[in-house]
Amino acid sequence: MNLFIDKGIQSTSTALIAKEAGVATGTLFHHFKTKEELVHALYNLIFDSLINFHKKHFRDDANAYERVRQLWYLNIEWGLKHTAYANFLERYVFDYYASAVAMEDVGKRFDYYINTIVELISSNLTQCDNFEYVMNHFSWNMRMNGNYFIAHPELYSPEMLEKTFQIYWSGISNNTPDNMKNIKEY
Amino acid sequence: MNLFIDKGIQSTSTALIAKEAGVATGTLFHHFKTKEELVHALYNLIFDSLINFHKKHFRDDANAYERVRQLWYLNIEWGLKHTAYANFLERYVFDYYASAVAMEDVGKRFDYYINTIVELISSNLTQCDNFEYVMNHFSWNMRMNGNYFIAHPELYSPEMLEKTFQIYWSGISNNTPDNMKNIKEY
Amino acid sequence: MNLFIDKGIQSTSTALIAKEAGVATGTLFHHFKTKEELVHALYNLIFDSLINFHKKHFRDDANAYERVRQLWYLNIEWGLKHTAYANFLERYVFDYYASAVAMEDVGKRFDYYINTIVELISSNLTQCDNFEYVMNHFSWNMRMNGNYFIAHPELYSPEMLEKTFQIYWSGISNNTPDNMKNIKEY
Amino acid sequence: MNLFIDKGIQSTSTALIAKEAGVATGTLFHHFKTKEELVHALYNLIFDSLINFHKKHFRDDANAYERVRQLWYLNIEWGLKHTAYANFLERYVFDYYASAVAMEDVGKRFDYYINTIVELISSNLTQCDNFEYVMNHFSWNMRMNGNYFIAHPELYSPEMLEKTFQIYWSGISNNTPDNMKNIKEY
């Protein structure tokens, strides 16, 4: 995992992985048919950690707003607890961006996540009713903030975490401040 | 460029580039000393296109709010005009993320961009006065929206573009709607 | 080794080495990190052979004249026993002439060789008291004669070998012929 | 020539030669069909210089001993006058060692050189009557001494040059020192 984070997944050779792991190259291929399978197994391990963290703490009975706030907190706190995991996930997401397989799997296990966004929209709490957009907007902002806190741990505090969520929520929520009503055409 | 977008920069071999370009491999290295130089030359070409688009349309005399809104529009519209350029940039930014050289260069040519954010903060228009955070938050949201419109061109409309900016701005701006004042502790 | 002798070290490709060795190119690089490492390993093997031959037969307790004569004999006889080794060494010495590393290593293991020349000079047996010159003169003449016998094996005989040494010695030595009359048989 | 001396003939690319010469690569091949032809032309130029220097100063009417002494002086002095030429020749001789063509050509133009050695032997002045051996021994010792003076110019003096010849001559000559006492100054 550390090699993948430091050098990138493609640039890390199986020989180096084996050496770092203290085993022979052949051993790698005894446990994993291909390098990709190894990478995917690591991804699953980490994704499981995330899901389990969510499962342990996520309160399903809260309302949509509270649930989306929970997801924000849980994701970022998990990332801060497991910075290497979070860093690996960033690498993985990018390198396998196009991989439909991974995304389908994510969808299945992220049902509570999806449901939250769906309910958020159907409850008319968001400015935008396009599911994909809201989902995308939520994921990116969460990732951005998680990465930011990992890169600048000294800036982290419960207040700052709450503030980041409020920045997110002020943006997407349906509450229009009065002073935004008359926007001049640019 | 298309190969880089489809397969990634590392995974595109010089042999394939040459074949696609209809020249011999040697010819590549006659024009560019290394593959990296070729990639960087392409990046410069594209970055120049972006900068020139900005220079052509950016009104420096507007206030900070209007300038940040201009940047949002200009970036996204440039991306929609040159989707391949924008896609390449996403690849490049990730693959060379750590490259300090590239970032330094960006900083120098993005002075008007940086100045806008600085003034935004000093004018007390933002919820957060940390330059790096506001900058990061702006860039990511802009990139996200740009990518979103490129992936879903059917959703693009001037109204939708304005809406995405308002979502961004409602988030980061200092205007707190009344109904957000009493946030329950979760 | 044979390829290096026939074509030169630089002009022998790793692909050809592998082919001649009956292995895949990759196998070469499994055993030796670089071509240079392979060449150096071969050199060490051969140099070890020379040193071991010397160690086995060289009588350290003889006087300087007898020791230099021994070196002459041992070098040339080793070359005749291992003509390919000697030929490779000629190639290597030239190609890596400037290589300070190799020369340093040679110096360390050739202490008895150096000591012999030093004592030869300090015993006032040579016409010239410049160490570097005497050393150089000795090495070149020895190499020349070794190569000559390898190229013309039909000319080799114990008498001819002795004669070559006497030609060398008559040149460098300080002696009038009279005091050279009773040379003990080595 | 300087590139060949510094980097070796093979390791100097035609592109670099052209650049150093301030012309386009194509221009090289306009004047010389191949790189080898260029190298050979340079060799001829330098060899001509040597031959001309010999022709200018060589006194054919001297006896064999005096003639061989002249050759020693002329060769080494030419080398000291044209160190780069001499260095190139060393490179060339080695890289094209096996080249029979070059050697044949040398033979034709070195007739006075060959004749000298032949007469030396037939006059019974040498310890050894094998032409090839005496020739080889002479050439190597001359080259060695020439290279030595080029590498250590501070050691050169007319006396030292005479001494090197005497070391050579004491070695190969048939004479007891008594009949070597009255050497005419050349």
Add this chain to the structure above:
DNA sequence: AATGAATGAGCATTCATTCAT
């Protein structure tokens, strides 16, 4: 289950040479 030598296609790069201008 573990090993590590062997594989060979693939990689970025070099370079003598050609040729249209």
Add this chain to the structure above:
DNA sequence: CATGAATGAATGCTCATTCAT
């Protein structure tokens, strides 16, 4: 005569994968 872009085979080296032990 001069140019320099174009060529493509060749080079040293890498690497995911295999397989006999």
